[in-house]
Amino acid sequence: MPELLLHAQSVCLERGYRCLLKDVNFAVQEGQLWQLVGPNGVGKTSFLRALAGLAKVGVSGTIQRPETVLYQGHLPGLKPLLSPLENLRWHPSGLGTKELDALTWALEKVDLAGCEHLPVNHLSAGQQRRVALARLWLCDAPLWLLDEPFTAIDSAGAALLGARLLAHVEAGGSVVFTSHQPNRFAEQLQAMDLSEYAV
Amino acid sequence: MWSVIHKMGSPPWFYRFAGVFLRWCLPLALAGLLVGALWGLFIAPPDFRQGNSYRIIFIHVPAAVVALAGYYLMAFAGLVSLVWKIKMADTAMRAVAPVGGALTFIALATGAIWGKPTWGAWWVWDARVTSMLILLFLYLGVIALFEAYENKAVAARACAVLALVGTVNIPIIYKSVDWWYSLHQPASIKFTGESAIDSSMLYPLLLNIGAFYLTFACVVVLNMRAALMNIHRQSAWLTQELTHP
Amino acid sequence: MPSNRPTSRDLPGDNAWEGAPSSGALAYLGSQFNRHLRASLRRPGELLNPLVFFLMVVTLFPLGLGPAPEQLSAMAPGILWVVALLANLTVSGRLFVADFEDGSLEQMLLARHSLALTAMAEVMVHWLLSGVTLALVSPLFAAMLNLPSAGIPVLMVSLLLGSLCLSLIGAIAAALTVSLRRGGLLMSLLIIPLNVPILIFGVAAVSEAANGYNASAWLALLGAFACGGLVLAPLAIGAGLRISMDT
Numbered sequence: 020m021p022e023l024l025l026h027a028q029s030v031c032l033e034r035g036y037r038c039l040l041k042d043v044n045f046a047v048q049e050g051q052l053w054q055l056v057g058p059n060g061v062g063k064t065s066f067l068r069a070l071a072g073l074a075k076v077g078v079s080g081t082i083q084r085p086e087t088v089l090y091q092g093h094l095p096g097l098k099p100l101l102s103p104l105e106n107l108r109w110h111p112s113g114l115g116t117k118e119l120d121a122l123t124w125a126l127e128k129v130d131l132a133g134c135e136h137l138p139v140n141h142l143s144a145g146q147q148r149r150v151a152l153a154r155l156w157l158c159d160a161p162l163w164l165l166d167e168p169f170t171a172i173d174s175a176g177a178a179l180l181g182a183r184l185l186a187h188v189e190a191g192g193s194v195v196f197t198s199h200q201p202n203r204f205a206e207q208l209q210a211m212d213l214s215e216y217a218v
Numbered sequence: 219m220w221s222v223i224h225k226m227g228s229p230p231w232f233y234r235f236a237g238v239f240l241r242w243c244l245p246l247a248l249a250g251l252l253v254g255a256l257w258g259l260f261i262a263p264p265d266f267r268q269g270n271s272y273r274i275i276f277i278h279v280p281a282a283v284v285a286l287a288g289y290y291l292m293a294f295a296g297l298v299s300l301v302w303k304i305k306m307a308d309t310a311m312r313a314v315a316p317v318g319g320a321l322t323f324i325a326l327a328t329g330a331i332w333g334k335p336t337w338g339a340w341w342v343w344d345a346r347v348t349s350m351l352i353l354l355f356l357y358l359g360v361i362a363l364f365e366a367y368e369n370k371a372v373a374a375r376a377c378a379v380l381a382l383v384g385t386v387n388i389p390i391i392y393k394s395v396d397w398w399y400s401l402h403q404p405a406s407i408k409f410t411g412e413s414a415i416d417s418s419m420l421y422p423l424l425l426n427i428g429a430f431y432l433t434f435a436c437v438v439v440l441n442m443r444a445a446l447m448n449i450h451r452q453s454a455w456l457t458q459e460l461t462h463p
Numbered sequence: 464m465p466s467n468r469p470t471s472r473d474l475p476g477d478n479a480w481e482g483a484p485s486s487g488a489l490a491y492l493g494s495q496f497n498r499h500l501r502a503s504l505r506r507p508g509e510l511l512n513p514l515v516f517f518l519m520v521v522t523l524f525p526l527g528l529g530p531a532p533e534q535l536s537a538m539a540p541g542i543l544w545v546v547a548l549l550a551n552l553t554v555s556g557r558l559f560v561a562d563f564e565d566g567s568l569e570q571m572l573l574a575r576h577s578l579a580l581t582a583m584a585e586v587m588v589h590w591l592l593s594g595v596t597l598a599l600v601s602p603l604f605a606a607m608l609n610l611p612s613a614g615i616p617v618l619m620v621s622l623l624l625g626s627l628c629l630s631l632i633g634a635i636a637a638a639l640t641v642s643l644r645r646g647g648l649l650m651s652l653l654i655i656p657l658n659v660p661i662l663i664f665g666v667a668a669v670s671e672a673a674n675g676y677n678a679s680a681w682l683a684l685l686g687a688f689a690c691g692g693l694v695l696a697p698l699a700i701g702a703g704l705r706i707s708m709d710t
Contacts, residue, residue, distance in 0.1 A: 034369065075372050076709045090573050094566025098498065100505035109498035111562075111570040111581070113491045138505075183627055300702070355656035362652050366643050375706045380653065381636055383699050387657050390688070394660035401667055434700045 021049040024162050024193045025070065026083040032065055033077035038218045040066060043080075045211060047162070052188045057213035063197045064166055065211060068092070070195065071164050089114060090161040093167060095151040099140035103150045105130060107157065113157060115157035125156040129179065145171045155183050163187065167197040167203045229446055230455045236443040244436045250429030257422040265419075271335040274328050276422060280430035284327035286388075288318030288434065289353065292360070293385040296378025306442075308374030309449075311381065312364055313441035314356060319435060326350050326397040333428035345399035356384045363365050466485040486614065488576045495571075495584035503592055513593050514600055520546045521604050532609045539608035540618070540669035544662055546604075547597060547622055548629060548655075554593050554634025556650040558585065559641040568641070571632035572708055579701035586634045586700070594626025614673030617682065624685040625665045631689075632657045638703030661688060 026048040030087055032040040035106045039062045055063045068074045070082060071090040089112070097106045107115075107122045116122075126135055129149040131142075139147055154165070163184075169177050184194050188207060195211075258276030265272040294316040299307035329347055330340045341347070360377050367373030450456045503510065524542050525535060562568040562585070571581050601622050602615050610618065636653040643649070668681035 033371065067543040071573060073572055074709050075705070076369075076375060087575060088573060090569070092566060092569055094564075094569070096566035096570040098502045098561075098565065098567065100502050105498070105501065109494040111495065111498070111567045111574065113494070113576060117494070197588070255470060316660060352656045352659055355652065359653045362649055363639060366640070366645055366649055372709050374705055375709075376703065379635075379699055379702050379706065383632075383657065386695060387660070390660045391656070394663040398663045398667070 022204045023047070024049055024084070024085055025195070026081075027070060028081045030066075030069065030078065030082060032062055032069060032074075033079075034065070039077075040213060040216045043213070043216045045070075047193045047195060048216070049161070049191050049193060050188055051193045051209060052184060052207045054208055054210050055195065055197045055213060056210050057217075061213045061217050063213055064092070067164055067166050067195065067197060079213050085162050087114060087160040088162050088164060089154065089158050090164045091151055091154070091166065091168065093156050093170075095139075097139045097147060097150060100138050102200035103142075103153070104135045106150060107153060110154065110160070112154075114160055115154060118215060121157060122153075125153040126150070127151045128156045130176070145173060145176065148172055149176060152180060155180075155187070161192045163192065163194045163196075165194065167198060168196050169198050224259055227302075227306045228452055229306070230459070231455075232306055233443065233446060233456070233459055237438050239439055240436060240443075247429060249431035250425065250432060254422060254426035254429045255292065258426060261341050261418050262422050263416075268336060271332065275333045275419075276426045278325055278328040278332060278425060280427040281328065282332060282346075283427055284430045284434050285318055285321035285325055285350075285353060287431075288314050288321060289356065289381070289388065290385060292318060293378075293381040294372075296381040299374060300378045300382075305371075308378075310438070310446045311377060312370075313438045313445060315357060315360050315364065315377070317437050319354065319361060321430075321434070322350060322354040322357055326354060338426045343399075345395050349395045349400070352391055352395070353388075356388070360384075400426050400456070464568070476683050478517050488580065492580060496588060499585050499588040500591075507643060510592050510596065512638050513554050513597060516553055517546055517550045517597065517600075517604060517624050520549065521607055524608065536609040536611060536673070537612035539605065540614065540666050540673060543601065543604060543607055543610070543618060544621075544625075544665045544669065547601075547626065547665075548658055548662055551593065551595065551626060551629040552651055552654055553631060555589065555630060555637055555654070556640075556647065558589055558634055558637035559707075560637075563641045563707070568704060569708055572705065577701065579706055581699035582634065582638070582700045582704060583697050586630055586696075589634070590627050590630040594630055595623065597626060598622035602708065611673045611677055614669050617672035617678045618669045620682055621665045621668045621678075621685055624682065624689050627689045628661045628685065628692050629658060631692040631700075634663075635696055635699045635703060638700045638707060640707075641704070642707040661685065664688065 023046055025045070027043060027045040030040070030045070031038060031041045032043075032192070043066065055067060057063055065074060067090075069078045070084065071088055072082070072084060073090070096111065097103075101109075101213060103126055104122050108117050108119070109124070123132075123135060129152060131146060131149055131153070134142060134146065139150060142150065152168065152172075168180060172180065184196075185207065187193055254276060257279060258273055262273070262276075264270050295307045295310040295314065298304055299311060326347070329350070333342055333347075334340055360380055363376050363380055364370075364373045365382050446457060521542065524538070528534060528538065552633065559568060559582075562571070572578055574581060598619050601618055605615050605618055633650075633654055636650055636657075640649055664681050664684045668678040668685065671681060672678040
């Protein structure tokens with residue numbers, strides 16, 4: 020019996036005093052890959068933030084999550100004047116290894132070899148995104164919550180990222196992400212339609 | 219304690235409680251204000267040094283007392299809202315802020331009016347006046363922060379933190395202003411406070427303070443009820459309360 | 464509240480780095496301190512902003528009040544401290560804005576370590592680069608306003624302690640308003656009333672010293688405020704940032 024990594028029970032989401040989602044039950048087991056779907060404005064990002072523990076005020080119900088969670092939202096979380104290496108080494112999430120060899124290796128994995136020492140604001144939007152996603156090669160958090168990880172990334176990068184997500188899931192981790200591109204990993208991917216819970 | 223807090227957190231319960239509370243306390247508060255004003259204006263004897271101008275004390279002092287208490291009440295509501303996440307406490311906090319700010323302003327304005335005949339100037343940088351002015355700024359800060367947020371549920375929590383920070387700071391502010399004032403060797407006359415107040419003036423003053431507290435409570439409850447009706451304007455219980463009271 | 468949380472374990476995927484475990488609280492604090500310090504030092508021009516502001520405003524006072532040295536030296540403690548407060552106000556409002564806009568703040572929030580602790584790394588960098596530099600340069604401004612030389616060491620110490628208090632209070636207000644994209648007026652409304660005791664203690668210390676009296680009591684009060692602030696302000700800053708991220 021695989022362990023539950025994330026368990027949300029009867030979660031309600033409010034914005035202001037207006038109810039957005041009602042009575043959402045969502046369980047993620049080890050080795051599962053989930054995609055949150057639903058039309059724009061249904062609350063995919065809000066729900067993902069609630070799962071990560073970033074939103075508290077309008078959230079009721081119980082959410083059990085692992086002690087460490089890797090979350091990557093729309094914003095890269097990088098300081099524009101620091102280099103990719105510096106950004107990863109002193110990343111504000113405090114996750115992952117700080118060894119320079121490992122960081123260089125991860126940047127090579129996302130095809131950024133040679134950019135290690137450039138300030139991040141000299142890189143393109145897609146490259147900045149890759150720097151942020153290089154954390155996926157460095158981090159031992161069991162649960163990954165990714166908001167639109169495939170945006171601003173070319174097809175080669177998307178294939179790379181997809182392979183990394185699958186590898187994580189096969190190693191016993193779990194991933195929940197939101198995306199507009201459907202059914203990328205046909206076998207493992209499960210979809211969670213939030214519009215069923217919309218008020 | 220726990221169950222009382224939770225019961226008070228239920229909007230329908232509070233709505234009914236507000237109805238009962240206002241039915242009894244609002245007339246009492248208004249009567250208290252009227253009697254207090256008449257007593258202070260006509261029955262209490264004139265002051266031997268200031269003549270009749272001192273009578274403004276019957277508004278000035280109660281307003282100042284209730285204004286300060288209001289800030290602490292607001293901070294307490296903020297604490298309840300942060301710790302127990304009770305939405306009613308948010309409503310209470312946002313209901314207290316404008317009333318407390320208005321009372322602080324009344325205290326400052328009456329102080330200025332009183333200052334003209336006694337000190338010869340509308341505004342004197344006296345320790346108490348200065349502290350009161352800072353209290354007004356603290357209230358304005360909470361109100362401005364609340365208005366700045368679109369999401370009022372978040373606004374209430376931000377204001378709760380600010381009010382708590384202010385509460386920790388208020389005793390320090392008051393003490394520091396006292397020291398600042400004594401450091402600058404005031405030349406003006408000191409006439410309230412330490413000198414014993416005669417009972418013929420004390421009783422109407424106490425009555426007025428009581429009446430101000432009660433009026434404050436009524437206005438806050440009115441404010442809370444209005445905010446509640448706004449938030450729950452589409453709820454079934456409110457429709458039922460309004461159609462079948 | 465979550466009860467039986469699964470803990471993090473090593474989950475080496477097929478192509479993940481298998482290396483050192485993630486760090487403890489102190490190492491994390493150090494890494495954040497490093498990150499903010501480096502990011503701020505890459506833009507050295509901005510560090511001069513409060514100093515230039517201070518210089519400009521100090522120049523205005525003799526122009527407004529007249530150049531008489533006795534009058535200036537009598538008013539110097541008050542002027543210097545008020546300008547220091549305003550200089551701090553201009554910079555502390557932006558304290559967490561960059562972190563909010565580039566997403567560092569949400570990553571900070573998700574770190575295992577308390578947000579109160581991590582926000583302090585940033586406040587300390589801010590204090591080092593604005594308050595401490597201001598305190599070090601302050602004798603120059605004191606000379607411009609003809610402050611008696613007996614007051615200068617006390618001015619420096621009082622600015623050192625006082626700017627820490629100012630930065631802590633500024634950080635609370637900045638944390639509460641970071642998501643609002645609204646500047647000056649709201650910040651000054653939130654900060655100025657809370658800064659009143661610091662101003663009073665600071666001015667009193669400098670003017671006592673300038674008049675040849677012992678200023679240690681006032682410096683002690685500033686120190687006490689700073690200690691209390693170091694204990695309590697992180698809680699308010701952490702709570703404020705958490706609330707600000709919740710919009």
